[in-house]
Amino acid sequence: MQRIVRSGRQNEKEKKTSALDQLQISILEGKKEKKSIKQQRIGQFKEYWDKTGRDLIEIKDLKDPEVEMINYIDFLIEQNSTSANIVENVSAITTLFKAAGLSEQKINGKVLKQVLKRTRAKIKQPIKESTSYSINTLLKFIELQADKLQTLTEAQFLGCTFISIMAFCTLRMVEVLRADVQQNEDNSWNINTSMWKGDDTDAEITFRPLVNQSICPTFWLSKWLNRIERQQLDKPLWWLKRTNKPATEEFTSKSIHHVMEQAGIENNPTVTSIRAASITKAFSLGFTKIAIDRFSRHSDSSMVTLKSYDKNNNDEVRREISKL
DNA sequence: GCGCTAAGTTGTCCTTCGAG
């Protein structure tokens, strides 16, 4: 499996080099194409290069591209460039140098890495301690909607069903979207989906009816199937009557956002935030890391949760420590 | 409004480094 993936990546690289050949030709001949960001950077570089009184063609014969790059960085710092700009410049010029036929080893050496270290550090995204909203807000809203199913639009219905599923099994949106379900004899439901991230395996998740029926995925799923009048797998699960097609990713994403907005969640958070909120709640309930790994199906949860999930915990830890 | 594309974000894999 892995080998196949790798050879795929290599193909990508081959494609890139051929694109680079074109880049090389257009740059070295000085042609102007559409302005991409990368070319703007190269324009900035050309300004610097012209000041040194050389022709762009001479890049090919550079003895020590690394030193050249460092000089250029100094030049940018003198001009009070932002850190982000410098990093992007280096990336663009590396591409340019490579296109001109210089070897990567010569360009990207240890010294350059050291020089860039401080600059890179400045643009890193900090690990934020922003508090995420509580998943309870969403669940309460869905509970309310369950009483007035008839009045919901198709989009609202879809959004509620998705949120219910995502809150309880932390699948990603697309994973739910390509899933299929079936009802078992004991009234539990199986969701079959394939995960492309992570282990690249199929997942089968079983929902059993919860005490609180109104927020239970089983309830929403059965109502959804009623609504689209599906008999025995004759249609895809997320079939929309309105368009007579399966729901698209974009439409699903928009519906979920819409429901979240109606539930009174501010700042328009992303769809994955549902996953995050759910995992955060699991942590605050005191489940072990192992249980949460299994629940979220992260293979490497410590870093991931630190980066993206479990956002409220630090406050709680501090509060507990402060108790004497 | 829909569908598409490009840009932005998130997650995993792989490598390197340093401590024990």
Place this chain on the structure above:
DNA sequence: CTCGAAGGACAACTTAGCGC
């Protein structure tokens, strides 16, 4: 030597925005 942490590269996922 082994383990965990950190960082880079890249793939997968999500969203914004545009043209129709």
